[in-house]
Every structure is written in C-alpha cells, then in structure tokens.
Amino acid sequence: MEKDQLPFLDSDDPHFQHARALSLSVGAIRRAQGKSNPNDFPVGSLEWHFAVEDFASDVLRALMGDGSETVDIPLGERPLD
Template identity: 65%
Template sequence: MNPADDRNDPTFLRARALSISVGAIRKAQGKASPADFPVGTVEWHAIVEDFANDVLKAMLSEPDLQLLEIRRDSTGK
C-alpha cells in the first residue's frame, strides 16, 4: 500500500507553517535548530525539547507559559 499523500491536507499545512514560523523566530533570536546537530545526539535532543516548548508557546499564544515546559528530570520519570 502507498501511504496517503498529506501534502495538501489542511492540518498538515497548518502544522508545517507553524513549524517554519517557529524556526524563523528562533533563528532571529539566535537560537539553535534541530538541524544544526546530528540526530540522536545529546545536543539534538535538548534542542528538540526547546523547539517543542516554543511550538507549544506559539500554539497557546502564551510566551511566558511555564506549565507546559517539556523537561526530563534526572530520575527518568
């Protein structure tokens, strides 16, 4: 079976636009991008988490929202 072509799906297009927008804002702020590091490295994981937090903040339009920060604690929970 061939996977569905999602390039014209409105939800996919909105998610892509949000990702591109967050990436552009991060670049303007001098923040790193996940593409700046090899996939799977410690640095890549840290930037992916930071990028995800920025996406959540953009989606909720709450730039100082602390409740949804995605962070791993040292216990691995």
C-alpha cells in the same frame, strides 16, 4: 511497512500545511533570536535532544498565545521552562 520507510504524508492536507507553517515560523523566529534548531545537529545527538525539547517548548508557547496566561500541560517528568 518497512522499518526505514516513512509513513505517507498528504501535503494537501490542511492540518499538515498548518503544522508545516508553524514549524517553519518557529524555526525562523528561533534563528532570528540566535537559538539553534534541531536540524542544526545530527539526529540522536545530545545537542539534538536539547534542541528538540527547546523547540517543542517554543511551539507550545506559539500555540498558547502571548504567554500572559499559565497552562499546565504534563508532557512527561520534566516541567516546561
């Protein structure tokens, strides 16, 4: 596979559809809250990295429920906010 070629994504795959729906939902909620999304910045920029990290935190929050329970998930050296 060439370096610039994206891997094949099956848009009919239910997992892909669920992930896409989650991503769009979190992005819309963040937009309504006045937060920026990763696609607001050039890929690789410092702002993009911060937005990706914040977006990922919101995705995890959405997957874990209402936030009343605490779950430790090690994702690297930086703890979740």
